[in-house]
Amino acid sequence: MISSAEQFVRLRESLDPFEYNQAARDISTDEIWFDVISRFPDMTFWVAVNKTISENVIRFLAENNDERVRCAIAMKRKTPIDILLNLMSDHSYMVRSEAMKNPKLFKKEK
Numbered sequence: 792m793i794s795s796a797e798q799f800v801r802l803r804e805s806l807d808p809f810e811y812n813q814a815a816r817d818i819s820t821d822e823i824w825f826d827v828i829s830r831f832p833d834m835t836f837w838v839a840v841n842k843t844i845s846e847n848v849i850r851f852l853a854e855n856n857d858e859r860v861r862c863a864i865a866m867k868r869k870t871p872i873d874i875l876l877n878l879m880s881d882h883s884y885m886v887r888s889e890a891m892k893n894p895k896l897f898k899k900e901k
Contacts, residue, residue: 793819796826803837818843825851839863846871858883865889872896 793799793814802814814837824844828835828851838844839852839860846869853864853874864870865878866889878890890896 793817793823796823796830799823799827799838800831800834803834815840816842821845821847824848828852836860836863850874853878858886861886862889865893868893868895870895 802810805811824838827838836859840863875890875893881887
C-alpha cells in the first residue's frame with residue numbers, strides 16, 4: 792500500500808522496475824491521491840494511470856486540464872459510463888477517441 796504522497800513519487804521515479812510498477816498497481820487512499828495531485832502536479836498523470844484509484848478520484852481527474860490525464864481516465868475500464876459519455880464530447884480529439892474505444896461501452900447487458 793502506498794502510504795504517502797512522497798512514497799508514490801519515490802516509487803514512480805525509481806529506476807527499479809519493481810518499484811516503478813508498484814506506483815501503477817498499489818492501492819492508496821483518496822486522501823493520499825489528492826495530496827499527490829495538489830503537492831506534485833507533475834505526477835497527476837501517473838495517479839490517473841494507477842489501476843486502483845477510486846471512482847471519486849476518477850471523477851476528479853476527468854475534469855483535469857491535462858489532455859493526457861483525461862486520456863488515461865478515458866481508457867480505464869472502471870471509469871463510470873457517465874464520465875465516458877462526457878469524455879466522448881471532450882474538446883480534445885485524443886480524449887474523445889479513447890473514450891469511444893473504451894470496452895465498457897461495448898459490454899453487453901445480460
